[in-house]
Amino acid sequence: MIKKLFAAVLLSISSAAAIAVPFGSQSVLVVEDDTGKILLEKNASAILPIASLTKLMTAMVILDARQNMDELIEIDRSDVDTLKHSTSRVPVGASIPRRDVLQLALMSSDNRAAAALGRTYPGGFVAFKAAVRRKIAALGMHNTVIEEPTGLSPNNRSNGPDLVKMARAAAAYPEISEQTTDAKNIININGRGVEYRNTNRLVGAKGWDIGLSKTGYTQEAGRCLIMSIKAAGKNATMVLLNAGASSARILDALNVRRHIAGEEAPVGRIAKAARSASIIKAGGRAPRLKAGGTGLRIKAAGGRVVKVKAKAGVRSKARVVATKKKVVVVRKRRN
Structure with missing residues (x-):
């Protein structure tokens, strides 16, 4: 009886916290990393399209395969997005080291780069998808389905608790932490240095201590964001899904940080x-x-x-x- 009462009190506190902070995102989950305590939540269990948040899973699977990161990958015409017809500054025919292709997928959320990583996985796309399924199972992400490496498919779906698990796992990879928190980088494309920027405008902004970052957007998924941040001495992971605009996503992130900081x-x-x-x-x-x-x-x-x-x-x-x-x-x- 006491345990049930205690659980009810915790639930009411959590719900009150969610109501106290205005959110534009449809689903929100903020968890303190050191304790696992839920700091904020709103519709956290809703299973929704995750857009380019997918690329964190893609990166982990690629790094787990221990491929040669200096090997040149040629961007193929099959890597071009024919589903959403999204734009890319990575030209077909360019030969780019796998390490830089990974950064283009993570930092700039480039879909051709992510597709090329999946295509050149040992055994091709079929083996890549099998590796993703194994990784999802290993992380205990029971409400997650990922069918392809870019996030363009609306069938790539997950929820807040699963995505917190994914974010924590991804943050343990130094390459992912470093590449997702670069504000910008110059990458050699066909012998010419091209500057690429992070899709998250909070990366590099004054006052922000970010350990992991990934944005996402499709029409079905809305504006999404995963970030690991440090505020007021607390380490926390936030998941924001289906905000109506980039401005709403940023306001939500600001409100999360303000709440953590008291x-x-x-x-x-x-x-x-x-x-x-x-x-x-x-x-x-x-x-x-x-x-x-x-x-x-x-x-x-x-x-x-x-x-x-x-x-x-x-x-x-x-x-x-x-x-x-x-x-x-x-x-x-x-x-």
Whole structure:
């Protein structure tokens, strides 16, 4: 009876935490790495398409095969995405070391690179898929199905608890941790250095301590994100699935970090004020966000800007003041 009561109390605390923090993602799970404690959750058990989060599994399977990472892989026409017709800056015919192909798949989430990794796995795609199934079983990911290496297929599906397991396993590979947390890198393509950037704009941003990162997007999956972060001395893994826009995904990540750090006045409150001033959806487009430290800049269509600066542990409220050229947020200290 006492155990049941204790479990009910924990569930109510967890549910309260989820309600207290506004989330734009359909499914959210945040777990403290050192203790396994659930810090935040929202529809965490929902099984949803995972888009390019798949590439973390692809990377682990490729590294487990211990192939020569200096071996040149030629990007083949069969690596071109004919399902979603996604773009790629990796040209067909380019010969690239496997190590760089892996980074293109992880850091820049390039689909041709991920497809090439699966195609050149020992035994080809059939052997690759069998290795993925074995890895899924070994990690105890009972609610996960992965059919191909890129994440373009909506049949690649999982849920929050399984993806936390995958993230923790991936973080144990130094190559994956290093390559997913590079903000940018220059890779030799056909004798010319080409700069590629991380698809997660929080990587390299001021105030962020990120140990693992992977974004994902397809129409079915929405905007997805896996990150391992350190905040206020705590190591945590977050999984965000099916956010409606990149801005919502970033706001969710900011709110997660603020919650872990024990900061008040979630960023969602600022976003709500901005929406009421028709900033977030000005011109029918989602805003561009730049986040770092404890600050946030929201640049909406038309060049208007919302600047938010917050100090940890300071309770405050914001009002949006609009002008012809820009919008600023004026913050008032509360005693």
